Amino acid sequence: MADDILRTRLPNGLTVHLKEIHTAPLISHWVWYRVGSRYEREGKRGISHWVEHMQFKGTPRFPAGTLDRAIARTGGTWNAFTHMDWTTYFETLPADHLPLALELESDRMINSLFDPQDVESERSVILAELAGNLNEPLFLLSDAVQKASFTSHPYRNEVIGTPEDLQSIQRDDLYDHYRRYYHPANALIAVAGDFDAREVLRQIEDWYGSIPAGKPAEMPPVAEPPLPEERHLAVSGPGETVYMQIAYRAPAASDADFFSLTVLDSLLAGPTSLNMFGGGGISNKTSRLYRALVEKELAVGLSGGMQATCDPFLYDLTITLRPDRSPDEVLAVLDDEIKRLQDSPVSGQEIERAIKQARAMFAYGSENITNQAFWLGFAEMFADYNWFSGYLARLEEVTPADILQAAQRWLPFNQRVVGIFYPLNGDQP
């Protein structure tokens, strides 16, 4: 699966991954930078995401707004995402418009303006985005749970930043951050779609080859001790519904246990889709927790999941309670189910179901060029593309003993965070 990919590195350090897919007359072009909230310091929380916004505000060659129109004229789409470990920009376009993507991304890798007036206007846009997030009970809850789950690691912070830092960050802070992380040696280009890889490589050399290399971002290891105890917290806000979130430290994506825990999550809370674009999910009504919590009328719904990250992040379970039930009742049942996983091996049949579900979701995601190009770069941010191409095979190797061990190692009762959102408007149970 990984053999049909052209991988190379330009002399200036830019990594290039190209994959020809000729099923639709489209291309998807992604630029990945190794920078995100993980790289931010106290007082500058949210700066990576803000830089991402400024990348849409123009360069001398492409003043603000001209690129929106240029992309719109092709009928294509573009966007960007900032995460804990990375920031990425993509364009999915009719195949004959690939040069537009190459031109605009190579240009804004070094030439973005960061006009002071635009910085101010974007400050209020991001504060509005944050205000929108603060409207959401689940944002409030997971923010609190994340903070309680880490003492020093920057994974404790929300990518969007804090209101205080978003008020105080200045234009030069943003520009310095941009100059420090946006350069070829800290970037990866991934393109998938309907093109000739050799020819596109030549075009990439033309557009990106002359950009000075810069230095790869340093990611100093952050020592984060294990959680010393079980932590309980409560947040409240407007609403009528009680939510619980239980978070355990999870393995990094490159850890072999990540795959055991992926299978465990699938049978405990239902499969999580790997597809960022397209595909859709599979319901979780035969999962152990659905049967124990929803079928037994304790909750109306639940989900579980992990993210593929560089450092160990979290495995969390989010539960929407029935109005007539209490968090204590729910936690007791959840603990019984976790204990069951720690005490007795799961059946081979449950593992087979998880594998088949993963295979199906893989197939669903392959219809979509944007999703395929996403993985071509994303997997490199925490491991390498073989992580993705070998994903199904790695899941198939997981045994009942691996899951037993993963449950014992990663889901300890005395090292987790239990968060509860209490609505201010509802009847408290």
Add this chain to the structure above:
Amino acid sequence: MSKRQSAHLNALPGADDIQRVELPNGLTLLMRCNPFSPSVVISGYLPAGSQYDPPDKLGLAYLTALALMRGTQQRNFQQIHETLEYAGASLGFAGSVHTVSFGGRCLTEDLPMLLEMLGEVLMQPAFPKDQLERLRVQHLTGLAIRAQDTAEMASLVFDELLFNDHPYGKPEDGYPHTIQNINREDVLQFHQHYYSPKGLVLAVVGGIDPTQVTDWVNRYLGSWTASDDPLPVAFPDPKPPAQDIRRHVSIEGKSQCDLVVGTLGPRRADADFFPAIVGNNILGQLGMMGRIGEVIREQHGLAYYAAANLVASTAAGSWEVSAGVDPQNLQRVIDLIRAEIRHFTREPVSEEELADSKANLIGRLPLALESNSGVAGALLNIERFGLGLDYYRNYPAMIQGITREEVLKTARRYLNGGGLVIVSAGPDGSSEA
């Protein structure tokens, strides 16, 4: 780039690669094979929507649709979901005013299972009492969450005020008190009266053999006999608001308001639908959400999102601008939206804007239609509005033919009349409150 011969299908479906079959019982089957796909999408609808709901049981059609998957004469809830989930497949139902829609997907090897399941839940649902009660509690929780969602409440109240007593003014998922009124007998009766293969449209797209799919559909849905046509529901022509209607939905404790401003728009089958989408693209879609996004988000930094949308349905349509706004800036944003709408109805769009809008609408088709689900949606659209199998191939020429004058005339017809419905939802304390 070199001009290479690619292996892909025609990016746009048309009469030469869509198969359309009508079953004797009135079911219409549409198919398109994508030989590159290892999976299949099924998608469809039948005319059993909330238009038939008694007013005091609003949400009945919606609840009936969701209850289909809760148990059949052959299988209970767990057995249904075991069959689907063990195959990594999905199947789900949703309700709207006119129709109940469904969608599912699976690996190609599991398509017979998925079609059999579709037939079984449509034709032989058991509506178990305990499952209905659980569904009711789940749905009421969903409505409680909706009541706290600023975007959903702004949109819901906007529809109520704009459409008034018209069926489009009532939320198809009901209100808590109407959901409480629904009992199992209502659900059974609703299913018996309104579920029928007549008017059911099913699209199947992916790695399929259309002949084989036709056989399977005949096997699993062919024996279903059509019931009598229900009495037609009257859809009166809604009147645009004569003057402004302003409403604020107070949801305390929230940080942001959602705002919807608009009036009636064209119906899907109206001749001015096409000039309207070309114009709306300029007003509030193109790039970072058109002129509206440019002014509100880019120039003034007043919102994280701001856009204009056309909701063009069978019996009526709306033309609305929506934005997420700091409560302090609410009145400023409303004024800016008004000014943009006024400008849009007074002066023709520029030649450049018109060209950009057309290029965008035409250029986006291959991306919209790359996936099996995108194509399935297109096939249903063709059938529902009688657009013709070559609609997507003729679309570029139709769009190209639109003039600035037609865009202006259409903008004036809908947006230059009486008033606007203006609804905000969120915390109080706006500058105008």
